[in-house]
Amino acid sequence: MTSLLLLVEHAGGNVRRASLEAIGAAQAAGAATTAVLYGEGAAEAAATCGATQAIVLTGEGANSPDAVAAKLADLVTSTGANGFVAAATSAGKDLAPRVAAHLDAVLFTDCIALDAAGDGFSVRRPWLAGKAIAELTTTGSALCATTRPNVFAAAAAGTPGDVSEVAIDATPKARVVSVEDKGEAKLDVKEAPVVISGGRGLKEPEGFGILEDLANAFGTAAVGASRAVVDMGWRPHSDQVGQTGKTVSPQLYIAVGISGAIQHLAGMKTSKTIVAINKDADAPIFKVADYGIVGDAFEVVPALTAAVKAAKG
Amino acid sequence: MNIVACVKRVPSTEALAVLGGDGKSLNTSDMLFGLSFYDDIALEGALNLKESKGGEVTALSIGSAGGTKEMRECLAKGADKAIILTDEHWMERDCRSTAKVLAAQLTSMGADVAFMGRVATDRDNAAVGPMVATYLGWACVTDVVELEMGDGKGTAKRETEHGVETIEFSLPAVITCDKGLYEPRKAGMKGVMGAKKKPLDEVAFEDVPNQAQITSVTLPPPRPEGRIVGEGAAAVPALIEALQNEAQVL
Numbered sequence: 001m002t003s004l005l006l007l008v009e010h011a012g013g014n015v016r017r018a019s020l021e022a023i024g025a026a027q028a029a030g031a032a033t034t035a036v037l038y039g040e041g042a043a044e045a046a047a048t049c050g051a052t053q054a055i056v057l058t059g060e061g062a063n064s065p066d067a068v069a070a071k072l073a074d075l076v077t078s079t080g081a082n083g084f085v086a087a088a089t090s091a092g093k094d095l096a097p098r099v100a101a102h103l104d105a106v107l108f109t110d111c112i113a114l115d116a117a118g119d120g121f122s123v124r125r126p127w128l129a130g131k132a133i134a135e136l137t138t139t140g141s142a143l144c145a146t147t148r149p150n151v152f153a154a155a156a157a158g159t160p161g162d163v164s165e166v167a168i169d170a171t172p173k174a175r176v177v178s179v180e181d182k183g184e185a186k187l188d189v190k191e192a193p194v195v196i197s198g199g200r201g202l203k204e205p206e207g208f209g210i211l212e213d214l215a216n217a218f219g220t221a222a223v224g225a226s227r228a229v230v231d232m233g234w235r236p237h238s239d240q241v242g243q244t245g246k247t248v249s250p251q252l253y254i255a256v257g258i259s260g261a262i263q264h265l266a267g268m269k270t271s272k273t274i275v276a277i278n279k280d281a282d283a284p285i286f287k288v289a290d291y292g293i294v295g296d297a298f299e300v301v302p303a304l305t306a307a308v309k310a311a312k313g
Numbered sequence: 314m315n316i317v318a319c320v321k322r323v324p325s326t327e328a329l330a331v332l333g334g335d336g337k338s339l340n341t342s343d344m345l346f347g348l349s350f351y352d353d354i355a356l357e358g359a360l361n362l363k364e365s366k367g368g369e370v371t372a373l374s375i376g377s378a379g380g381t382k383e384m385r386e387c388l389a390k391g392a393d394k395a396i397i398l399t400d401e402h403w404m405e406r407d408c409r410s411t412a413k414v415l416a417a418q419l420t421s422m423g424a425d426v427a428f429m430g431r432v433a434t435d436r437d438n439a440a441v442g443p444m445v446a447t448y449l450g451w452a453c454v455t456d457v458v459e460l461e462m463g464d465g466k467g468t469a470k471r472e473t474e475h476g477v478e479t480i481e482f483s484l485p486a487v488i489t490c491d492k493g494l495y496e497p498r499k500a501g502m503k504g505v506m507g508a509k510k511k512p513l514d515e516v517a518f519e520d521v522p523n524q525a526q527i528t529s530v531t532l533p534p535p536r537p538e539g540r541i542v543g544e545g546a547a548a549v550p551a552l553i554e555a556l557q558n559e560a561q562v563l
C-alpha cells in the first residue's frame with residue numbers, strides 16, 4: 001500500500017482544517033498516512049489527528065524551516081513513505097519545496113486532485129491561477145504535493161495507531177525568533193469558508209466597515225480585497241484575492257463593489273457559491289456570480305448583515 | 314557582494330487561457346508576456362542591497378534565445394549584467410529541474426545571495442526559491458515583507474496566516490519577495506540608453522530532464538449561468554432564500 005508522510009499543523013491543541021483536508025486527500029488517494037506535528041500542543045493535536053500514525057518533532061530545531069524540512073525528508077525515507085503531502089498554507093508552501101528537493105523530487109503545488117492508488121501518481125492542479133487545469137504525473141519515485149484548502153473532504157478525527165517522538169538536532173541556517181501575534185485569531189482568506197471581498201465601490205478604506213460587520217454576522221468569514229484597493233493601500237496585501245494575491249475556494253464568496261477584472265476572477269472562480277453586489281449591472285463580476293444584486297453597497301450590505309443575523313438566529 | 318535576481322517572463326495576468334492543439338499545453342501565441350509581478354520586487358531587492366552594501370547585480374533567467382525584452386528592462390533599472398540560460402522548452406520546465414539548473418548557475422557564478430519573487434504568476438508553484446536553497450545548502454526565507462541585511466547574516470519578516478514571523482538567517486541565502494517588501498523602481502531614459510551597452514549573455518546549460526509529465530490541460534468547466542435576484546436592499550430576502558434553499562450555504 002502507498003504511504004504518505006504529512007505535515008500536520010495545529011493551533012490550541014486542534015488540528016487545522018487545511019491539514020485535516022490534506023490527510024483526507026491522502027486517504028482518499030488510497031494511502032496510509034503518517035502525520036508529523038511540532039510546536040506547542042503538538043502531542044495533544046496528534047492524539048486526534050485521524051492519521052494512521054503520528055510523529056511529534058521536539059527540540060530546538062523545530063524553530064528552523066531548513067532543519068524541519070531536512071527531518072521531514074529523513075522521515076519519508078526512514079518510514080518507507082512514498083512521498084510527502086502538506087496543505088498549501090504558509091508553512092506547507094515554505095516546507096514542501098525543501099522536502100521535495102531533499103528527496104530530489106518534483107513538487108506539485110496547490111493540488112485539487114490526488115491519485116496515488118495505481119502504479120504511479122497523478123495530480124490535478126491549476127495553472128494561471130485557475131484559468132486552466134493541468135493533469136500531471138511524475139517519472140520520479142516520490143510524490144510530493146501540497147493540497148489547496150477548501151477542496152478536499154477533511155479526515156475524520158481519530159486516534160493514530162502509534163504516536164512517537166523524534167528530536168531535531170541540527171545547526172539551522174535560519175530560525176524563527178519571534179511571531180508577532182495578530183491579536184484575535186483572524187481567519188485567512190485562503191482557509192475561510194466564507195469570504196467577503198470589497199473593491200473600489202466601497203469608496204474609502206472606512207467603507208470596509210460594512211464588510212467587517214457582515215463577516216461578523218457570518219461568524220466564520222474573512223474579509224478580502226481587490227488588487228485595486230490593495231494597491232491604494234486601503235487593505236493589506238495578505239487580504240488580496242486574485243492572480244497576484246491569493247486564490248480562494250470558499251463555500252461562499254461575496255464580491256462587493258468589485259467589477260471583476262480577469263486577474264480577480266481567476267482568484268475566486270472556483271468558489272462554491274458566488275454572490276456579487278455592484279451598482280453597475282454590466283460589471284463582469286455578474287458573469288461568474290450565481291446570484292447578483294444590482295445596487296449600492298452601502299444600502300445592500302447592511303440589509304444583508306441584518307438578514308444573515310436573523311437567519312443565524 | 315555577488316547579488317543575483319532570478320526572474321521569469323510570464324503571461325500578463327490579464328491574459329485569457331487558450332488551449333493548445335495537443336491537449337497538453339496552452340496556446341500562448343496571442344498572450345502578452347512580461348516580467349512576473351513579484352520578480353520586479355526581487356530585482357528591486359537586489360538593487361537595494363547593492364546600493365547599501367556594494368557589489369554587483371546579475372539578472373538571471375531561463376528563457377528562449379532572443380527573449381531579451383525583460384532582461385533589458387532589468388538592466389535599464391540598474392542590474393549590471395543579465396544572463397539568459399537558453400532553453401526553447403522553458404515554459405514546460407518543472408520546478409525541480411528549474412531549481413537544479415539555477416542552483417548550478419548560482420554556484421558557478423559564486424553568488425552570495427539570490428532574490429526571487431514569492432511566486433511566478435504562471436505556474437504559481439512558489440517552489441523554486443526554497444528548492445534552489447535546499448539544493449545549494451543555503452538558508453531561505455520565503456514571502457519576505459521586511460528585510461535587513463548584516464554581515465554574513467540577515468533578519469527577515471515573513472507573513473503567515475498566524476502572524477508575522479521574524480527569522481534570522483545566515484548567508485548565502487535565497488530570499489523570496491512578497492508585495493510590500495519594496496516598491497519596484499521604474500527605468501529612466503538614462504537607464505534605458507545605458508542598458509544597451511550592458512552585457513546580456515545567452516548561455517547554454519546542461520539539461521536536467523523534467524520529472525513532471527503533463528497528461529492533459531483543460532479549461533475549467535464554465536460556471537452555471539447565474540441570475541440577478543433583484544435591485545437594492547429590497548433584493549436581500551430573495552438572496553437569503555436562495556443561499557438557504559438553493560445553494561444551502563447559510
